[in-house]
Amino acid sequence: SQQGEEDPQALSIQEGENATMNCSYKTSINNLQWYRQNSGRGLVHLILIRSNEREKHSGRLRVTLDTSKKSSSLLITASRAADTASYFCATISGNTPLVFGKGTRLSVIA
Amino acid sequence: GAGVSQSPRYKVAKRGQDVALRCDPISGHVSLFWYQQALGQGPEFLTYFQNEAQLDKSGLPSDRFFAERPEGSVSTLKIQRTQQEDSAVYLCASSRAEGPGSYEQYFGPGTRLTVT
Numbered sequence: 094s095q096q097g098e099e100d101p102q103a104l105s106i107q108e109g110e111n112a113t114m115n116c117s118y119k120t121s122i123n124n125l126q127w128y129r130q131n132s133g134r135g136l137v138h139l140i141l142i143r144s145n146e147r148e149k150h151s152g153r154l155r156v157t158l159d160t161s162k163k164s165s166s167l168l169i170t171a172s173r174a175a176d177t178a179s180y181f182c183a184t185i186s187g188n189t190p191l192v193f194g195k196g197t198r199l200s201v202i203a
Numbered sequence: 204g205a206g207v208s209q210s211p212r213y214k215v216a217k218r219g220q221d222v223a224l225r226c227d228p229i230s231g232h233v234s235l236f237w238y239q240q241a242l243g244q245g246p247e248f249l250t251y252f253q254n255e256a257q258l259d260k261s262g263l264p265s266d267r268f269f270a271e272r273p274e275g276s277v278s279t280l281k282i283q284r285t286q287q288e289d290s291a292v293y294l295c296a297s298s299r300a301e302g303p304g305s306y307e308q309y310f311g312p313g314t315r316l317t318v319t
Contacts, residue, residue: 097245126307128310135294135310135311135312135313136246136294136296136310136313137310138307138308138309138310141306141307181245181246183245188302190236190248190251190259190261190262191236191248191308192248193238193245193246193247194245195243195244195245196244196245
């Protein structure tokens with residue numbers, strides 16, 4: 094079963110634009126993680142935000158978490174062609190395994 | 204250092220055959236995870252090891268699936284009597300921490316299994 098649902102399912106933007114992806118989940122969480130997957134580098138961890146945090150930055154990435162709405166967003170600023178990939182949110186609740194959403198497919202057009 | 208490696212990268216099996224998929228985690232990582240990823244979906248948890256102990260196998264879809272990590276490093280996922288619905292990418296991940304989610308997991312490239 095998949096707890097997280099990413100929105101949109103697919104997103105196409107021009108290089109240099111910002112990309113925003115959203116994730117909604119169902120149960121209370123310990124933390125939420127974002128991963129990127131492309132054919133070249135497989136599945137790579139991007140950022141982890143804990144349930145008591147509201148915002149986190151890493152380079153061109155900005156993640157927000159709203160536990161009252163059970164949602165998170167990932168913002169990629171000044172996108173590059175190399176950002177083309179699928180992006181997954183994954184949640185941890187208690188001591189349960191990491192639960193991934195279905196992902197957002199991002200295409201950045203040069 | 205070296206990342207997580209998996210072998211083989213691709214496996215084609217005829218329905219009914221047994222297959223064994225290998226995972227070499229990052230040296231010293233305590234936790235090891237197996238996931239199954241169907242086309243167009245996110246990874247789904249199969250099983251989790253802390254050192255050599257299999258602490259959670261709740262995601263294994265049937266008793267045809269079996270995993271082991273006898274010496275707390277290399278792990279093997281075995282699927283007996285493969286069925287077409289077993290076709291997927293099988294991902295292995297390792298983490299330096301105990302427990303499933305406090306720290307990031309490092310994923311291998313996966314094994315793409317096709318059952319014909």
